[in-house]
Amino acid sequence: MASPGDAAIDTARWNQIQAAFHGAAELTADRRADFLRECCGDDRELLASVSAMLEEDERAGSLLDRDVAYLAEQVLGRTNSSLPPDRFGPYRLREVLGEGGMGVVYLAGRDDLGSVAAIKILRDAWLSPERRERFASEQRTLAQLNHPSIARLYDADTLGDGTPWFAMEYVEGSSLTSYCDEHALSIPERLRLFRSVCDAVQHAHQHLVVHRDLKPSNIMVTPEGAIKLLDFGIAKQLEHLGRTADQTRTGLRLMTPAYAAPEQITGSRVGVHTDVYALGVVLYELLTGRLPFELAGLTPGQVETAIVVQEPERPSTKARQSDTAPAASKTSWADLDVLCLTAMHKDPARRYKTVEALVRDIEHFLAGEPLEARPDAMGYRVGKFVRRNRVPVAAAAFTLAVVVGLVAFYTARVTRARNEAITEASRAQRIQRFTMNLFEGGDKEVGPADSMRVVTLLDRGLLEARTLGAEPAIQAELYETLGRIYQKLGALTRADTLLNAALDQRKKLFKAGSAEVTGSLNALGMLRADQARFEEAEQLVREALDGSRSSLPANHPVLAQATFGLGRVLQERGRYDSAIAVSAEAVRLYSASGAKPTPELAASLSQLADDHFYAGHYDASDSVNLLVLPMYRELYGQRHPLVAGIVINLGAAQYQRGKYAEAERLDREGLAIIEGFYGGEHHETAYALTMLARALIFQDKFTEGVPALQRALAIRERVFGPWHPAVASTVNELGNTAFKQGKLDEAERHFSRMVEIYRKVYGEKHYLFGIATSNLAGVYSERKDYPRAERMFRQAIALYTEAQGPEHLNTGIARIKLGRTLLREGRFAEAAQESLAGYDIVSKQSVPGVSWLKNARKDLAAAYDSLKQPDKAARFRDTTSGTR
C-alpha cells in the first residue's frame, strides 16, 4: 500500500501494474504466487501493490463497491446548516441588522482593528469553484472604489462551502425617501440631495463600475445629511445565480422589480444607462411620493409587461393625486416631467447618456434655466398602443366597393360582403401602423428594424416565461399578455401558440364562466378574426359570452370586450343587423365607465358606425362617426391616422350618396393627415390616395385622379409585391377609369391583370375572381365581342350564385350586365329575362335612383319595346324620366 510521501507512479508504471494485476487475477490462487514472483522479480513495490490490489479485488469491500448514496447521506446529512459561523477571517458577528432579499446583514466587529463593519452573508447562494474565483477578483476591483458618498467595501470572499459574504462600511441612517419625508424637504432640497447621489454614481461609472440595483434602500442618508450608497456592483456577481432553472426561489430573485430597467428584465445589455433609469425611478419617487408603476398584486408576468411596455404616468399628474407630494409651480412641473421621464425612457438610447448629463439638467432646473433634454424625447406611445383597440376598417371597405366593378354607366356600389382581401390589406395596414407608433411619438415613420426590436424584446420575455417554471396561473397570465401583444404586432403564429396555451391552462385552473377563461376565449376569438377564420371566431366569442353572463357582473370589463369582439365578428361575417345590435350593446357597456371618453368607447362607437354603413344606413353611420371624431381628436390629437380614418369614413358615406365633391373634400383632408403621418411612400398613403382618386374620377377629374391611382399602385406593388389583393383592387380602379375614358385596350389590360391576381390568390371559385371576370367581360361587351362577354358574364353569375347566393347583390348586378349584352345582341327576350331578374334582386337592396337600376330600367324599356310589350316598357320608362 502506498502512503503519502511515496513517489507518484507514472503511466508506464501504471501499465505495468495493471498488466501484472490482470495476469494474476485470471489465475487460480495456487498459480498466482508463482506468476507474481516471475513477473515482478526484484521489484518489491510492484509486488506489494499488485498483491494489495488482488486482495482488495477479492474482498470487494471498498468504498467503490458501496452505493454512493450511502456516502452522500453521510456527508450531506440532515443537519441544519443555516447557522452562520460565529466568526470568520478577522470578523466576529455581533447582531443581526436586517434581512433583505439576498441574505442577512450582520453587524460585526473587527478584532484586529477594533472597528465595526456590516457583513452580508448570502443565503442559498452557492458559487461553484470557477465562479468563486471570478467573484473574488471582481470584489477586489470594487474594494478600490473610494468616494465619500459610497460605502466602502472592505472585504469579500466565500466561506468554505462557497457561500459568499461581503464586509462593508457600516452606515447608520435612513433611506433617501424616508429622510426626505421625515424632514419634509422641498423639491429643490430633494433635488440637491439627489444630485449628490448622482455624483457618487458618476464617480463609480468613471471607474467602470455599474451599480445595477439602485433603489432608495441602497441610498442612505446619515443623520448629518450625507449620502452613502450601498451595495455597488454586487448585483452583477450574483445575477447569474438567479438565472439557472429554479427561478421560483425568492432568495434568488435579485432584482427589485419596481426599479428594474426594461433591459434588465429582457436580459439585454446592462450598463451605465441602467443606472440612469434607476435614478430616474428614484427621482420619480422623490418628486411624487409614489412609484411610476403600480405593481402591487400583479403577477410577475404582468409586472414585467408593465415595466417593459407600459408608459408611466407623468410625475406632474401623479403628484396631483397624492397629498403628500411636495408642491411646485406648473412650469416647474413641466420641466420635472422631462427630467424624470427622460431618465426613465424605455429606450436606453433616449435616456440621458450619462449620469453627468442628468446632473447638468438638474442644475439647469435649480438655476431656473431651460433644460437640455427635449420634451418630445419622452412620451413613449407604447402604453397607448397596447390599450388601443382595433382600428376601424370601414375605410378599407371602400376598396371593396371599387372592386365590385365600375363600368362607366354603372354607379359603384358597396357590397355588403366583407372581403378577405380587405381584411388582409387592412390587417397589414394595422400592423404597420402599430409597429410604427411603437417607437416614435408618431411623427415619423420607423422602418421594420424597430418593429423587429419589439418582437425580439417580447421573444426574450417569452423565453423568460418558459424558463420561469412558475405556477400555471402566472404562466397563463404571461402567455396571454404576450400573445395579445404579438397579435397586435402581426406575429399571428406566435400569438396563436401562446393564446391557445393560455386558454388551455386557464381552463384547467379556473371555472368555465370566470373572467380569466372568458378573457382568453375572447382573445383567441379576436385572433381567429385576424386570421380571417370567422366561423371559429364567432364560436369562441359566443362561448365566452354565454359562459360568463350568469357568473360575471354585467359591467365587467371582460364582458364588454367580448361583446365588442362579437360585434366585430358579426360585421366581418356580413350579418350587419345583428352586428348593429351587438355593437350598440358594447357601446352601452363602455359608456358606463364614466364621463370621459375612453379609447374603448370610441372604438366601439366607430365599429357601430361601420355596421350601419354596411347595412346601408348612411345617415346613421354619419351621426355616429361625428360622435367619434371629437373623441379621437381629444384622445390622439388632430393629426392622427385614426382621426383621418373617421374623416375618410364620412367621405365614403358621401360617396355612396353620390356626393362626389363632398367626398373629395373629405378624402383630401384624410389624405393630408395620413401623408403627414406616414410620409409619401407608405401603403396607408396609397390607401388614402385611392379613396381620393375614386372621388375625383367620378367627377371625371382624370388629370388628377389617374396619377393619384398610379402612385397608389406603385406604392402597393412595392410594399405588398405584385400578387397582392391590394394591388388587384388598385388595378381594378385603373381599369374602371380607363373604361370610363373609353380606353378599352388599357381597361382590358388592367382587368386581365386583376383576373390573374385573384385567380392566383383566391382561386377560380372566389367571388372576387368573379368580379374581375365580370369587369373584363364588360370590356368585351363594349368592344362588341358579345359571345365572349356573354360566356364570361355567365361564368361570373354561376360563381356568385354558388359563392354568395342567387339573391346576392353581385349576382343581381351581373345579371343586369348580362342583360345589357344580350340586348346589344338583339336577343330581347333573354335580355329582358336577365335584366328583370337582376333588377328585382338589386332593387330590394338599393335605392331606386342609383345608376345600376337606372340603366337596368333603360335596358328593360328598350327590350320590351323591341318585344312589342308597350305596357311593360312603359312601367320601366316612366321611372327613367327622372322622377320616382
Place this chain on the structure above:
Amino acid sequence: MESRGTPPTHGLTSDELGTMVADRRTLDHLFSVTYEELRRLAASVRRDDPNASLSPTALVNEAWLKLASSPPFMMTSRLHFKRIAARAMRQVLIEAARRRGALKRGPDVVQVTFDEALQKGNSGADDLLALDAALEQLAQVSPRQATMVESRFFGGLDVAETAELLGVSEATILRDWRAAKAWLAQEMRP
C-alpha cells in the same frame, strides 16, 4: 429528453466532453450551472423531507429534468450532462465532506465548519476525501480511467453508458474498472 444527439465515438480524455461542447468557457459554465443546481437540490432535499433520498443518481436525474430545457443545455445530450454532473457531484460531496471537519490530507486545507456538532460518524467523509485524493493520482497516470470512475461512481453511469462515453468496448470498461477499483481501494487504506 433522451438522445439529443449521438455522442462521438472517438476516445475522450477527462477534460474533453465531446463535440457538443464548444470550448472551455462553455464547459465551465455548464459545470457551474450543474454544480449549483445539485447543491440547491441537495439542500432542498435536506430541509423539506427527512425521508427523501439523497442518492446522487436521483439528484443528477432531477437536475437534468430541471436543466435540460434551459438555454445552456440545449445542445447537450443526456449522456454528456451526466458526465458533467458526475464531476459536479463529486465536487459537491467532497466539499460537504471537508465541511465536516474531516481529517487533514496532504495540502488540502480544511475549511472552518459551518455546523457545530458534527464530529460523529465521519467515516464516510474520510473515505470520500481519501477517494478524492486517490482519484487525483489516478488521473495523472490514466485520465480515462479516472473519468470512468468519476462517471460511474458519482454520476451513476452504467457500463454501457460509460463505454459509449469513452468510446471503448464494454469489456474494456469492465477490465479497467476492476483494476482501477482495486488500486484505489488499496491506496485508500490508511
